[in-house]
Amino acid sequence: MKAIILDQEKVKTRHILPNLWRLTNGYGWLIPLLLLIVWELASHMQWVESYQLPAPSTIGGTLYEWLLDGTLWTHGSMTTLRVLAGFFLGSIVAFIFGICNGLFPTVHQLTDPLIQGLRAIPSLAWVPLFVLWMGIGETSKVVLIAVGVFFPVYLSVVSGLQQVPKQWIEVGRLYQLSRLQLVRKILLPASLPSCFVGLRSGLGLGWMFVVAAELMGASEGLGYLLVMGQNTLSPDMIIASIVLFACIGKITDWILVSIQRRVYKGGSQWS
Amino acid sequence: MVVIEAKDFAKYYEETCVVNQVNFSIEREEIVGIIGTSGSGKSTILRALSGLDAQYEGQLYQEEQHPSVVFQEARLFPWLTVLDNVLFGLAQTEEMIVRARMYLQKVGIEQAERLFPNELSGGMAQRVAIARALVRKTSVLLLDEPFSALDAFTKMKLQRLLLDLWEAERTTMVLVTHDLEEALYLCDRIIVLHGQPGLVKATITIDVPKPRRRDDVILARYKGKLLKLLQLEEEVE
Numbered sequence: 001m002k003a004i005i006l007d008q009e010k011v012k013t014r015h016i017l018p019n020l021w022r023l024t025n026g027y028g029w030l031i032p033l034l035l036l037i038v039w040e041l042a043s044h045m046q047w048v049e050s051y052q053l054p055a056p057s058t059i060g061g062t063l064y065e066w067l068l069d070g071t072l073w074t075h076g077s078m079t080t081l082r083v084l085a086g087f088f089l090g091s092i093v094a095f096i097f098g099i100c101n102g103l104f105p106t107v108h109q110l111t112d113p114l115i116q117g118l119r120a121i122p123s124l125a126w127v128p129l130f131v132l133w134m135g136i137g138e139t140s141k142v143v144l145i146a147v148g149v150f151f152p153v154y155l156s157v158v159s160g161l162q163q164v165p166k167q168w169i170e171v172g173r174l175y176q177l178s179r180l181q182l183v184r185k186i187l188l189p190a191s192l193p194s195c196f197v198g199l200r201s202g203l204g205l206g207w208m209f210v211v212a213a214e215l216m217g218a219s220e221g222l223g224y225l226l227v228m229g230q231n232t233l234s235p236d237m238i239i240a241s242i243v244l245f246a247c248i249g250k251i252t253d254w255i256l257v258s259i260q261r262r263v264y265k266g267g268s269q270w271s
Numbered sequence: 272m273v274v275i276e277a278k279d280f281a282k283y284y285e286e287t288c289v290v291n292q293v294n295f296s297i298e299r300e301e302i303v304g305i306i307g308t309s310g311s312g313k314s315t316i317l318r319a320l321s322g323l324d325a326q327y328e329g330q331l332y333q334e335e336q337h338p339s340v341v342f343q344e345a346r347l348f349p350w351l352t353v354l355d356n357v358l359f360g361l362a363q364t365e366e367m368i369v370r371a372r373m374y375l376q377k378v379g380i381e382q383a384e385r386l387f388p389n390e391l392s393g394g395m396a397q398r399v400a401i402a403r404a405l406v407r408k409t410s411v412l413l414l415d416e417p418f419s420a421l422d423a424f425t426k427m428k429l430q431r432l433l434l435d436l437w438e439a440e441r442t443t444m445v446l447v448t449h450d451l452e453e454a455l456y457l458c459d460r461i462i463v464l465h466g467q468p469g470l471v472k473a474t475i476t477i478d479v480p481k482p483r484r485r486d487d488v489i490l491a492r493y494k495g496k497l498l499k500l501l502q503l504e505e506e507v508e
Contacts, residue, residue, distance in 0.1 A: 167346050170323055174340055175360030185360070189350045264350065 054236040062240040079210055079221040080248055086145025087206045091199060094150045098157025119151050124212055141213035148209035149202040156198025160191030196260045203256060207249045272299045274411060274443050279329035282315045288468040289315050295462055295474065302437060302444040304454035307464030308501060313447045317415050320445060338411035339404035343419055345396035347388040354384035357403045374402040378432060394425035414446045430456055434482055451497050455490045456483055463500045473500050
């Protein structure tokens with residue numbers, strides 16, 4: 001035990017600098033950085049036309065402008081809100097269906113074939129129908145995102161519950177846990193890692209679908225900026241929007257990972 | 272006083288008979304070993320005793336309805352700390368927490384109570400599993416090859432620990448093992464299963480007071496007898 005404590009202390013003092021290295025992914029930055037320099041150079045030397053591919057510095061300028069005039073906040077927050085609304089809606093429904101399907105074989109037999117069948121439909125094929133049903137406003141957008149989020153979350157909740165090791169369930173039986181206690185104390189915590197995998201890929205898909213949702217008609221949002229960029233022939237706007245998508249997407253994923261770490265406590269994975 | 276009794280116990284998996292005509296009785300405070308080659312149904316008997324498997328033929332009488340079980344793997348829950356694992360399924364009263372800490376101390380890992388299972392070595396995890404089994408107020412402890420996944424030295428330490436715990440608490444123990452030395456070191460009686468389906472070939476009383484010396488010559492003689500019973504003798508020689 002002493003040895004463990006000593007080790008941790010050592011680790012703490014040793015890690016301040018390397019942490020920075022690890023946080024920035026070390027060598028992983030080298031090639032992107034090199035590409036960025038080449039890109040900048042190519043624009044300045046006019047190897048590529050700037051109306052097709054503007055320099056990184058121009059894109060950075062656009063982003064800075066957006067930050068100053070509030071564009072970034074207005075459109076960024078709108079898109080993020082849509083993703084979050086769709087993500088929560090999709091996840092909640094997926095958890096309800098996933099838990100019922102994972103716990104009750106009869107429900108699984110009854111509903112899983114239908115859900116798998118619906119999954120086979122490319123989700124974007126729903127767009128015309130949703131627009132027809134719910135109009136072009138927020139509802140249809142959020143529902144479309146929720147549909148995208150639903151399937152990965154549903155699948156991982158079901159498989160997480162179905163794959164809880166028998167050994168753990170047996171321990172529960174030795175303690176005469178009721179069905180509800182078994183679910184609460186063993187099945188749900190044991191399937192958490194799988195659920196988080198699903199939530200993360202669901203969130204990723206949410207970001208994918210928000211683009212589709214905003215392309216189908218929006219007056220606000222990063223997707224709207226993309227369309228604007230296309231219509232006003234400003235590639236810097238398009239690329240700046242893409243960069244924003246990447247950044248905000250990454251931040252939301254990072255938040256999810258932090259929650260995951262906090263919830264797990266006992267290590268990054270178990271099964 | 273008999274606390275466990277099996278009468279004509281038999282177990283079938285579909286059509287295949289795994290153990291047949293098993294009769295034995297276990298007295299209070301006894302440590303009884305069940306040994307046998309693999310496939311002779313020793314774990315099957317233990318699962319039936321633990322209540323995990325109720326589909327058997329014959330009769331099992333048990334005074335203790337809910338015996339504690341220690342498995343080959345520690346089976347700790349990775350999302351709970353050591354202390355919470357020991358307290359699993361119990362009311363988390365002040366009294367229970369004190370009791371759990373006492374058992375963690377008895378198995379020698381009281382400093383580790385805040386650690387998570389993935390921070391423990393195999394031996395430490397198994398110590399926690401033993402503490403978890405003992406913290407419940409049961410009079411019978413079932414052990415299913417509890418040390419077979421551990422290295423030789425850790426194994427010996429934990430065998431000694433089990434014996435110390437037995438001396439302090441006098442818990443009745445049923446130990447399933449394929450380790451003859453382990454059975455000879457710990458058990459008052461050894462039930463030898465043999466064949467497929469497993470039949471009780473003999474029950475041997477080890478007439479040596481505990482704690483025993485591992486290099487005891489008398490134990491070596493018992494070992495010879497066991498090997499002969501298990502028909503492993505020729506291979507060994």
